[in-house]
Amino acid sequence: MSQTDVLVVGAGPAGLTAAQELGRRGIRVTVIDEYPTAGGRLLGQLYQAGDHWWVGRQVAEQLLSDISGHPAVRLRLGTSVSGLERRDKGWVVEDTSGGEPAMARAVLLATGAAEIPIAIPGWTLPGVMTVGAAQVMANVHRVRPGQRGVIVGLGALSFAVAQELRWAGVDLAGIVMPPPPRNGMPGWTVEEEWRKMAHLAHLAPTWMRPLSSLLRRAGWRRRLLAGAPQAGVAVAGTRLRPNVAALAIEGDAAVSAVVLQRLNGHGNLVGEPWREAVDFVCTSGGLRPIPDLAAAAGAAMHYSWDGRYDVPLFGPCGDTTVPGLYVAGNILGIEGAAVAMAQGQLASVGILRHLLGKPDGFGPEADQFALQLAEARRHAPLVFDPAWAAIHEKVMADFQRETREG
Amino acid sequence: MSKTESLVVCRCENLTWDEVERAISELKPTSLRQLKLITRWGMGICQGRVCRSLMAMAEVPDHAERDFRLTVRPPCKPIRMGILKDAEAEEVGEPCQDA
């Protein structure tokens, strides 16, 4: 069995930052990622943050070049971790390579986030993809997802990806809403979709920003959004069409059209549906953490009714309720890459404390990294979902209670 | 093509919402887990990685307790059958527990 001090699952910003911090101190680290290229979601990120550009690929390259200076850190790409088992105060980590499982004294789970699908009739046709897939096509592989598309849903990535597609020279028919759910069918109401507008409004053009306080009030929100012109309002290089829903996607062998219909202020369909020609459709149902490995390893969890907010209970340095198991990045909630990096730093402190048996060691580092986390949050260009702040407070309080009792 | 009736909710198992509704009304599952076992929702090759959130949002009527969430069990990623076979031979794999 191959033996290492720390096994990191996920070579995104959180995992790589932690590996860099640990490697700097000569700790033996193996980073496993199932993707053939390291960098996680950084690889596709491209946006303007204030007066500078955030080019995720460059951030990833910088991290990897820092890491290459630490011979104690190894990268294993193209392999998925399928399970963890605690043994002899360490961990046996099983992967999909079929080779010997790895033994590690501590494990960091930095598995990131997954996209939530939106199911509308025709969503299995070739040419329908999530916004994240379109982002990877355009920014990572430099391939146009199509000639003319439409984005369905107001996930936090809708505006970012609309803008990126625009830069890639792809035409969009706009951002439209998912259809209102019928009789128990899984999906969110139009009202829920509209509510997301309020905290995305800071991304809107300057003239629209004063409206964001009005968008927080249900009555105004309905009036404003239902009253928008059918062609939409200009946002992020495309048109936001809050009172238009996509009922279905059509095509024989691939997407050829989307069926749209008008929504009234109550989020109900009104008038006659019509078709618009598109050759691809992006669904944007938002993101959720991927906590599967933490749950399977026995870490105490926080669960939510729709699974969107399922996260492990965690402490200030990414500790879980299981000794030797740490977490960082989007597995804890959906935030930007700078936050994930700060969480990776904090987890490296938790791991060092564990490895060296000094539960109160590295105080100055922990304080400094906690400040950097707060700073990263303050300057975040995008608040993915404001619900996370309250959930984090609850989860960290639950963690304190659980570990005090346990 | 675009019949609402044929809305696919699990791509791997090609399961439609229609079939789910029928299963709910005819077999009256009382938890998501029962619904899953009846319909194979989330039991396809991706093991629910795509459809899990849709399933979590589905309303199962008449469930006695609210605690019907879906459990996670290893393997957390699709693996080759051979790996399972080897694991059994070495007896390192934990026996599958019921949720």
Ligand SMILES: Cc1cc2nc3c(=O)[nH]c(=O)nc-3n(C[C@H](O)[C@H](O)[C@H](O)COP(=O)(O)OP(=O)(O)OC[C@H]3O[C@@H](n4cnc5c(N)ncnc54)[C@H](O)[C@@H]3O)c2cc1C
């Ligand atoms: C589609 C998508 C687009 C995004 N776009 C943006 C954006 O434009 N701007 C922004 O600020 N944020 C964006 N985010 C949020 C993004 O998650 C964070 O910015 C940041 O990348 C999180 O870092 P992380 O290290 O936690 O996870 P990630 O960067 O997601 O890295 C996790 C890594 O873990 C690997 N992994 C997961 N499970 C396993 C396993 N079992 N075995 C092996 N490897 C595994 C994955 O392959 C991945 O490389 C996006 C997220 C998604 C999902």
Ligand code: FES
């Ligand atoms: S989509 Fe349901 S199991 Fe894959």
